[in-house]
Amino acid sequence: MSDLRxxxxxxxxxxxxxxxxxxxxxxFSLREGELRCLLGPNGAGKSTFFKCLTGQLTPTSGRVRFxxxxxxxxxxxxxxxxxxxxxxxxxxxxxxxxxYENVRMSARRKxxxxxxxxxxxxxxxxxxxxxxxxxxxxxxxxxxRQLVELATVLAGEPRLVLLDEPAAGMAGDERDRLxxxxxxxxxxxAVVVVEHDMAFIRRIAKFTTVFNRxxxxxxxxxxxxxxxxxxxxxxxxxxxDVAA
Amino acid sequence: MDYxxxxxxxxxxxxxxxVILAAGLAIIFGMMKVIxxxxxxxxxxxxxxxxxxxxxxxxxxxxxxxxxxxxVGVFGIIVERLVIRxxxxxxxxxxxxxxxxxLLMIGGVTMxxxxxxxxxxxxxxxxxIGAYQVPGYNLLLIGIAVAMxxxxxxxxxxxxxxxxxxATMQNPDMAETLGVRTSWVYMATFGLGSAVTGLAxxxxxxxxxxxxxxxxxxxxxxxxxxxxxxxxxxxxxxxxGTLLGTISQGVTFATGPVYGDAALLLAALILLRLLPQGxxxxxxxxxx
Amino acid sequence: xxxSLRTDPGFWFxxxxxxxxxxxxxxxxxxxxxxxxxxxxxxxxxxxxxAYIWGFGGILSFGQAAFFGLGAYTFSVAAIxxxxxxxxxxxAFAIPAIFGAALGYFMFYGKLSDVxxxxxxxxxxxxxxxxINHTAGPEYAIGDARLGGFNGIPSVPVLNVPGDAQAxxxxxxxxxxxxxxxxxxxxxxxxxxxxxxxxxSMGIRENETRAALLGYDVRRHKVIMFALGAGxxxxxxxxxxxxxxxxxxxxxxxxxxxxALIWTMAGGVGTLAGPIVAVVLLxxxxxxxxxxxxxxxxxxxxxxxxVLVLLVPKGGLPTLRDGIAALxxxxxxxxxxxxxxxxxxx
Numbered sequence: 001m002s003d004l005r006x007x008x009x010x011x012x013x014x015x016x017x018x019x020x021x022x023x024x025x026x027x028f029s030l031r032e033g034e035l036r037c038l039l040g041p042n043g044a045g046k047s048t049f050f051k052c053l054t055g056q057l058t059p060t061s062g063r064v065r066f067x068x069x070x071x072x073x074x075x076x077x078x079x080x081x082x083x084x085x086x087x088x089x090x091x092x093x094x095x096x097x098x099x100y101e102n103v104r105m106s107a108r109r110k111x112x113x114x115x116x117x118x119x120x121x122x123x124x125x126x127x128x129x130x131x132x133x134x135x136x137x138x139x140x141x142x143x144x145r146q147l148v149e150l151a152t153v154l155a156g157e158p159r160l161v162l163l164d165e166p167a168a169g170m171a172g173d174e175r176d177r178l179x180x181x182x183x184x185x186x187x188x189x190a191v192v193v194v195e196h197d198m199a200f201i202r203r204i205a206k207f208t209t210v211f212n213r214x215x216x217x218x219x220x221x222x223x224x225x226x227x228x229x230x231x232x233x234x235x236x237x238x239x240x241d242v243a244a
Numbered sequence: 245m246d247y248x249x250x251x252x253x254x255x256x257x258x259x260x261x262x263v264i265l266a267a268g269l270a271i272i273f274g275m276m277k278v279i280x281x282x283x284x285x286x287x288x289x290x291x292x293x294x295x296x297x298x299x300x301x302x303x304x305x306x307x308x309x310x311x312x313x314x315x316v317g318v319f320g321i322i323v324e325r326l327v328i329r330x331x332x333x334x335x336x337x338x339x340x341x342x343x344x345x346x347l348l349m350i351g352g353v354t355m356x357x358x359x360x361x362x363x364x365x366x367x368x369x370x371x372x373i374g375a376y377q378v379p380g381y382n383l384l385l386i387g388i389a390v391a392m393x394x395x396x397x398x399x400x401x402x403x404x405x406x407x408x409x410x411a412t413m414q415n416p417d418m419a420e421t422l423g424v425r426t427s428w429v430y431m432a433t434f435g436l437g438s439a440v441t442g443l444a445x446x447x448x449x450x451x452x453x454x455x456x457x458x459x460x461x462x463x464x465x466x467x468x469x470x471x472x473x474x475x476x477x478x479x480x481x482x483x484x485g486t487l488l489g490t491i492s493q494g495v496t497f498a499t500g501p502v503y504g505d506a507a508l509l510l511a512a513l514i515l516l517r518l519l520p521q522g523x524x525x526x527x528x529x530x531x532x
Numbered sequence: 533x534x535x536s537l538r539t540d541p542g543f544w545f546x547x548x549x550x551x552x553x554x555x556x557x558x559x560x561x562x563x564x565x566x567x568x569x570x571x572x573x574x575x576x577x578x579x580x581x582x583a584y585i586w587g588f589g590g591i592l593s594f595g596q597a598a599f600f601g602l603g604a605y606t607f608s609v610a611a612i613x614x615x616x617x618x619x620x621x622x623x624a625f626a627i628p629a630i631f632g633a634a635l636g637y638f639m640f641y642g643k644l645s646d647v648x649x650x651x652x653x654x655x656x657x658x659x660x661x662x663x664i665n666h667t668a669g670p671e672y673a674i675g676d677a678r679l680g681g682f683n684g685i686p687s688v689p690v691l692n693v694p695g696d697a698q699a700x701x702x703x704x705x706x707x708x709x710x711x712x713x714x715x716x717x718x719x720x721x722x723x724x725x726x727x728x729x730x731x732x733s734m735g736i737r738e739n740e741t742r743a744a745l746l747g748y749d750v751r752r753h754k755v756i757m758f759a760l761g762a763g764x765x766x767x768x769x770x771x772x773x774x775x776x777x778x779x780x781x782x783x784x785x786x787x788x789x790x791x792a793l794i795w796t797m798a799g800g801v802g803t804l805a806g807p808i809v810a811v812v813l814l815x816x817x818x819x820x821x822x823x824x825x826x827x828x829x830x831x832x833x834x835x836x837x838x839v840l841v842l843l844v845p846k847g848g849l850p851t852l853r854d855g856i857a858a859l860x861x862x863x864x865x866x867x868x869x870x871x872x873x874x875x876x877x878x
Contacts, residue, residue, distance in 0.1 A: 054745065080747035092745060094738035105735050106746045108728055156746060279647055281654075330842060336592060337841050339650050340797070343594075343790060344837030351831025460786065464658040467651045506659050513635075513652065517642040 006065075007032040007190045008053070008160055013062035015045075015052050015214075022048040023059070024214035030160075035186035037201055037222065038194045040211030041235055046194045047089050049211070050162050054086050055079045066160065085158030089165050089194075091145045095138030099129060099148045102137055107155040119155055127151040128177055142169035150178070154185060161191045167200045179203040210234075250376050251497075257382045258496075259489030260389030265462055266469035266481055267392050268441030273470050274477040275413055275433040278328065278335060281342040283466055284459020285349035286438055290316045290445020291454035292353065295364050304367060304450075312446030313439040320438020324431050332430070346459070354456040363453030385447065392440065397478050409433070464505050465492075468512045474522025483523045488512070537726050546805050550715030557711070558704040566703050572815060573710045574775055575795075576808045578768035580717060582792040583799070583807040585761035588725050590737030591754060592646065595653030596765045597788035598660050599628040603766025604773040604783045605664070605679070611689040613675040616697035617774065624770025625763045632762025636755040643751075654789065661784035684780025688773045710771055714808075717764065721804060733757060765792075790833060797840045800850040 008030040015023035022045045030036055038046050051057040053064055055076040063072045071079050080086075094102050104120040111119055124130045127147045132140060137148050146166055153161060163182070167175050175197070182204050185191055195201055201208075205222040212234045218225060225231055269283050280286070290312040297307035327345065331338040366381050400406035411419040412429045420426050452458065469488055473480025488508050495507040516522070537543050558566060578600055585591040603624040610620035635656060639649055668681025677685060691706055693699040701709060724730050735743045736750050744750045773779045782788070798814060799806025814836065821827055844851055 056741070056744075075749070076744040077747050077749045080745060086745055088741070088745070092739055092742040094735045094742060096738045097734065101731065105731060105743075108731075109747050113728075152742075152746070277647065279651055327838065327842065334845075336646055336650065337845065339594070339647065340793060341838050341841040343793070344834045344841065347787065347790060347830045347834030347837065349834070351828035351834060355828045355831060460658065460661075464655045464662070467655050471648050471651050503663075505662055509652075509655055509659050513638045513642075516644060516648065516652070517638050521645075 005032055006030060007034075007067055009065045010053075011063045011065075013049070013052060013064065014060045015048055015057060016060045022214050023052060025062070026214075026216055028209070028216065030190055030192065032159075033186065033188075033190055035182070035191045035204065035206060036193070037205040037208045038192055038211060039196075039201070039208060039225065039231075040217070044211035045214035046211050047164055048214075050086060050088075050164055050192075050194070053079075053162065054084060080156070080158075083157075083159035084162070085153040085156050085160070086162040087146075087149050087153050087164060087166055089168075091142075091149045093137045093145060093149055093152070096136065098134050099137050099140070099151075100124065100133040102148055103151045103155045106152045110157060123151040123155045127154075127181065128174075143171060143174050146170060147174070147178075150181070159189050161185055161189050163191065163193045163195075165194055165196065167195055167197045175200055176203075246376055250378065253378060253382065253386075254497075255490055255493045256386050258493040259485050260386045262465060262469045262485040262489045262492075263389040263481055264385065264392065264444045264447060266466045266473075266485065267396070267477075268437040268439070268444060269466050269470045270437075270473065270477050270481045271396070271440060272434055272437035274475050274480070275409065275437075276328075276430055277475070278338045279342075279467065279470070280434075280437070281339055281463075282323075282346035282349060282459075283441060284461075284463035285346045285353075286316055286320065286441040286459075287445035287448060287462055288353065288454060288456065288459045289319060289349070290442035291449040291452075291458065292357070292445075293442070294446040294449040295362055295454055298364055304364065308446035308449070309443065313443040316442025316445065317435045317439030320441075321431055321435040323438075324434035328434060329427065329431070350456050350459070357456065359456055361453045361455045364450050366450040381450070388447065393478055393482060400477070405432075465508060468508050472512045472515055472522055474519075480522060487515075487523075537722055542805060543722055546808075547715065547719055550711065550718065554708055554711040554715060558707060563703060566707050570703065570707045570710055570775055572812045573707065573714050574768055574771045575791075575811045575815060577710075577714050577717060577771060578765055579792055579795045579799075579807045579811050580714075580721060580804060581761045581764035581768065583796045583801075583804050584721050584725075584764070585757050586796055587800075587802040587804070588730060588737065589733040589754065589757040591758055591761070592650060593653045593758070593761065594650045594793065595655075595657040595789055596761070596792040597784055597786070598653070598657040599632055599762040599765035600769040600772070600788055600792075601657075601660055601664070601781075601784035602628045602631060603769030604779045605685075605769075606766065607770030608685045608688040608773045608779055609674045609677040609679075611774070612677040612685070615689075617689055617691050618694040621691070621767070621770055621774075624773075625767040628766025628769070629759045629763030633755055633759035635762075636758035640751040640754045640758070654786070657784055657786060657789050661781055661786075664781045664784060680780075682781055684778060686778045688777050688779060690777060691774050706775065710775075713767075713771070718804060718808075729753075787830065787833060790837065794833060794837050794840065798836070798844075800846060802850065806850070 006029045008028070010026055010028040013023055013026040013028070014021065024045070026049065040046055048057065052059045055074050055078070058073050063070055065071065066079070066082055066084065069082065071082065094105070100120055103123050104116055107116040107119040107123070121130070124133050127150055129144060129147045129151065132144060132148070137145060140148065146169060150166060166182070167178055170178060179200055182191060182193060193204065201222070208220065208222045208225045209216060210218040210225060210231055217234065218228060218231055268286070269280060272278060272280055293312045293315050294307045297311050298304050302311065323345065327341050328338060331341055366379065400410055408419070408424050408429060411422070412424060412426050416426050469481065469484045472488060473484035488511060491511050492504040492508050496504045557569065561569065578596070581599070582593060582596050585593060606627045607620045607624040610623050611617045614620060639652060644652065664679065665682050667679035668683065670678060672679045672681070679685065690700045691709065692701065732743065732748050732753060735748070736753060740750050769783060772783065795810040795814060796807045799808065799810035818829060818832055821832055822829055846854070
């Protein structure tokens with residue numbers, strides 16, 4: 001069966017900064033078309049893991065394979081060209097340009113001018129921000145910026161979508177729309193979502209990976225994860241730290 | 245044997261020279277991540293003060309070692325208060341502003357003193373090594389470079405001012421929350437860096453004479469040394485000075501002084517292609 | 533924001549102005565005025581090289597004079613050796629562009645920060661200046677052309693009609709050719725800026741990470757832009773050499789690099805028309821001040837530069853535009869970004 005083929009795998013992936021190991025020996029595998037949630041307390045290495053996947057960081061050791069191809073150490077643009085799209089934790093946008101221009105820039109890479117325009121407009125519509133198309137994105141609210149970035153990422157029609165805290169800064173109805181959007185996207189592409197918002201996670205999550213201290217801590221269905229004492233402890237432990 | 249010693253001394257002098265030229269700039273860059281584009285004109289100012297005060301009857305060592313650093317240091321503090329202070333966090337703008345200052349100073353000094361070279365004879369005579377003569381002044385330069393680096397290291401390592409400086413270098417916001425007035429630290433840094441540059445200018449005066457546009461001849465070497473060294477004041481300046489001084493002296497021996505600078509730049513470009521943050525961006529990262 | 537050339541009155545106005553001056557100017561001006569205005573035209577081509585890469589790609593070069601000088605020397609040496617000027621003129625663009633591509637490769641693929649880039653580009657200029665100053669001896673000659681050290685190269689050929697090496701242009705014709713080049717360059721740059729390539733440049737200026745995350749090769753793109761800017765500056769250098777009919781190492785001077793920065797800042801980073809206006813106004817101003825023999829030229833330049841950075845960081849045209857907009861929208865507070873200013877990343 002074709003959808004059982006892994007689209008993304010990492011083998012013994014390690015990322016060290018000086019003496020700190022941010023990603024520690026991670027063996028990760030994602031099937032084509034799968035929707036995976038990535039949980040873990042702050043500092044567990046999720047964002048660093050994403051950066052290793054997209055070539056923003058070059059892993060200290062280990063391999064990354066996308067669609068059967070070893071992409072370890074590739075340039076970011078080349079990896080993206082293979083069909084990877086990422087929404088970063090802090091929105092990365094062209095602040096001086098309009099929302100439409102942001103999305104179009106992404107669509108234009110694959111499509112000719114008229115098609116790119118159509119595609120960009122369609123994406124803005126789909127993400128519920130068509131009314132913001134002409135606004136300069138540097139002036140938008142955080143939740144709106146998240147949606148613009150999501151539309152930008154999706155307009156590139158990636159086969160693997162990485163979403164780093166997409167629901168942060170969003171109001172309730174925006175969040176629900178986002179969940180629908182993620183579910184819909186996962187019908188056409190593999191999706192990995194990092195999120196802390198539990199209500200959001202419950203709406204979308206199936207198979208879930210938990211990171212702790214740079215390593216994979218648990219991998220199981222979401223219900224199992226939620227009732228796992230050890231998982232609760234790493235979260236609570238972290239919260240206790242914050243409270244103190 | 246004698247020739248080997250001479251070559252060795254020449255290389256040592258070239259290294260010391262780069263260290264002396266770049267030290268003031270490195271102090272400011274290491275602390276504030278700002279490159280003072282008027283560095284060459286601060287050197288020029290130090291040179292002028294040395295020669296002017298010497299001509300007015302002040303002993304050469306006093307005008308070179310005390311007056312030049314003092315006046316240029318005070319001038320640096322004034323510049324920091326009037327210009328640099330307003331441009332914190334706007335690094336490109338601070339480059340542009342100091343470049344403007346550089347042109348302003350060249351023009352200003354030309355208007356006051358005219359576009360002529362003035363000089364003073366080089367003190368200290370020379371020493372014989374076998375059949376060769378070595379200018380005593382060269383040995384002085386080597387000694388001063390060593391003393392300068394030692395002094396900066398001792399201050400940073402063992403004094404409370406040094407501790408504040410290191411803290412600010414590591415994390416200015418954190419230092420501020422601990423009660424350090426970083427704006428004063430920056431002012432003092434800029435003043436100190438300027439003073440060291442003033443001293444370098446004073447040392448330069450007997451060698452080359454002074455003229456309004458003399459700075460142009462030295463900034464290339466200074467800039468290359470600092471950016472190649474990276475953000476650590478001592479380790480960066482020393483490692484880059486050693487590497488580049490050796491290269492430029494080697495090329496000078498081979499082809500004459502014209503291509504020395506070009507070789508420096510080429511070496512620096514290749515090095516920066518490999519280590520974009522300079523030598524201390526990757527190696528000796530934790531050093532001062 | 534969105535740029536549609538067809539509906540931009542500024543674009544049509546500047547293009548029309550260029551054409552009007554091109555055809556009608558020589559009818560009304562005397563020889564001295566033509567020479568003076570030709571100088572502004574050449575320097576306008578030069579300033580566009582920086583206005584384009586800085587304003588529309590966020591690439592700040594402190595060393596445009598390196599390319600300007602390289603173009604000037606390339607043109608002079610080639611023209612003296614070949615006895616005609618058409619191919620040398622092409623070389624004045626090509627050689628600096630190739631050099632710019634090589635330098636850009638080191639800087640952009642090395643991922644140098646802004647400060648390092650500024651220092652490297654400036655030092656490159658200095659080194660050219662130093663090297664060329666040391667070429668006084670007769671052994672420094674390329675073919676028939678002696679480089680001449682600090683004395684420079686005298687008797688650089690005047691432009692000739694392509695294909696006829698004896699048909700030299702008179703000053704009026706040279707003005708028309710240069711004005712045509714400037715107008716064409718302005719139009720082509722505006723078209724380039726409005727094209728997809730230009731939008732990507734703008735994206736890179738706004739956010740390099742996002743541009744790479746959309747699959748665009750940021751470094752290659754910047755090398756291309758930088759090389760293009762270098763070529764334009766080189767072409768201006770060639771124009772300068774044939775306009776003056778002699779050159780010396782001052783084409784490589786730091787003042788020449790600083791002037792490009794000053795004019796671009798004064799006119800406004802993120803526009804093409806502003807810097808051209810700034811060239812005319814500031815060159816005229818420094819001519820008049822220079823005639824009074826009170827203030828040194830460097831002193832004036834440096835003063836203007838500091839005032840611009842400290843007091844008018846957005847530059848003339850944008851400040852004017854914002855001022856007018858603020859008058860229109862009286863009372864409402866308007867937040868505006870600084871176009872072209874790249875966030876410092878050290």
